[in-house]
Amino acid sequence: MMADLSTLPPALVVDDEPNIVELLAITLQGMGLAVIGAHSIAEAYARLGEATPSLCLTDLRLPDGSGIELVRRLHASHPQVPVAVITAYSSADGAVEAMQAGAFDYMAKPIELARLRRLVAQAVALSCPSPTETDGTRRLLGDSPVMQRLREDIRRVARSNAPVHITGESGTGKELAARAIHASGPRHDKPFVAVNCGAIPDGLLESELFGAEKGAYSGAVQRREGLFVAANGGTLFLDEIGDLPMMMQVKLLRAIQERSIRPLGSSREIALDVRIISATHRDLQEMVNDGSFRQDLRYRLDVVKLHMPPLRERLEDIPQLVEAILQRIGATPGGPPPRLPAGMLERLRLYTFPGNVRELENLLERSLALQHETFLPEEIFAVPGAAPADNAAPAPASGVAPASMDTAEAVLLRKILEQAGGDRHQAARLLDISLQSLEMRLHRLQVKEDA
Incomplete structure (x- = not known):
């Protein structure tokens, strides 16, 4: 629900053409806003000294300078005030420069009233955010x-x-x-x-x-x-x-x-x-x-x-990401989400994750597909590219770290095929992928049931 416009501070309209100021004032007043007009940057600064406006509409070309100067000043001193610039078609580059300086939006001349009303409505919404608005x-x-x-x-x-x-x-x-x-x-x-x-x-x-x-x-x-x-x-x-x-x-x-x-x-x-x-x-x-x-x-x-x-620049976020991903992909109705075995988070933080968060998600999905109740860290989390730290635990003797993510995926596919008794339809269901996708992966990785 839109706020009571009558309680808002007046809108500031800056243009050296009195007819434009009058047209904008009529439209804004029809929307329930009071309007203060100014015909130059100096006059606009004087009005700003009297009161902080709820929003500002300014022409780019003014007698004593560019409207971009006003945009920058308002953006620096009153960042909560949305500013829209009015520009001719020939000065579209100026509109881009104004938005880079902090303008909320721009409007081209000749002014379309429907477009003006939408722009003002959005500016008012920014001036009076809803208390229930989510972040x-x-x-x-x-x-x-x-x-x-x-x-x-x-x-x-x-x-x-x-x-x-x-x-x-x-x-x-x-x-x-x-x-x-x-x-x-x-x-x-x-x-x-x-x-x-x-x-x-x-x-x-x-x-x-x-x-x-x-x-x-x-x-x-x-x-x-x-x-x-x-x-x-x-x-x-x-x-x-x-x-x-x-x-x-x-x-x-x-x-x-x-x-x-x-x-x-x-x-x-x-x-x-x-x-x-x-x-x-x-x-x-x-x-x-x-x-x-x-x-x-x-x-x-x-x-x-x-x-x-990239994920390698925020490795401290991995525990929170893992918890959220497992909650989304692995939680069962009425039961707790699966958890990583002890020490696995630290081992993950040794990896550079060239595929970023998507790769982390794929790792967890493959682990869950490999065994629904528990993880097999030796094969899924013996990740390549992880330089062992001085105090890092030694790699498990029971398994050899895959040479690449393709190798890790091939290991997974072989185990799933073995678990499914060679039935590719059953293997696809265990992996929660289509049979066609499974066939393509098997072909690409040259995986055979008897490997």
Whole structure:
């Protein structure tokens, strides 16, 4: 439920055109907000000296300077006040610079009243957060310093509509961070749509993202909505953005700049109100340098950077992660979750985890699949790459540490096949995977039942 707007401090509107100030004032007053107008940066500073506003709308081009100066001052002195900039189409780069300086959002001239009302409603939601609003960062486990800083960064960027680009190695939880940003911001009750850009065939990407009219291409027997429209009002998460083909990069750039899309085979434009979050494990600047990614698109996506730390930089979080993973994948109805044998946590902390949290999760899942009630640490947790510490316990004499994760998986598959009496259907059920997946793994690892 939205707060009583009449109790909010007045909104500050800064523009050197009196007609624009009047138009904005009429719209905001119609939404229950009082308005203070200013026609220059100096006048805006004077108004700020009188009272702290609930929100601020400012033009970028003012007679005595740039509106970005006002954005920076408000962001530094009143970080809780959302600031949106008003810009002409020709100064879209200025809007990106303003968001990097701390602006909540931007709006292009000529002003669309529907877009203005949505923007103001989101700004008001930031000014008056609901007392029952949940912290979306709680899903990011770990109390290490690097994770505490990450959660603080997420709470900060969640107060903006600026595009966020998340970097990090595979398995670090980039989608989890994107969901935390969405859940912590004013769009938390709107859709969150995730798409892996590398998992959709090139020929289907345009229709998947932007939609298509019936008959737009061979096989289009009905109208397709598209993921942008499905995410309208909320957040669209574009994972592995580096895998996007060059032609689709052009179309995505236009959608971000114009805040509208045109479905395949349609002549109509659909207005969008979508926050874009992208992610990749690749270096976009290197891709720009080698010509495989557009510089202008990188500039649009990389407004706010967020880096996911690898697990080797927060090994102190492993106990908490293990407990949560085992609770999720191994708890039985009415019974306690399985626990690691004594000493296993310390042995895990000796490992560098090139696959990060996803690899840790896979290790625990394979262990549970190998034996439902107990773990077999000699084979599952004699992990490669673990340099023994001076005080580390010696490796068990009963088993030899696998030379690689493939070797460890092959050991697991042989034991499961032996346990299933060579029945591959039963082995797949014990592993909780499909028969096809089991066959592929057996073929890749060259595992035979009589090995």
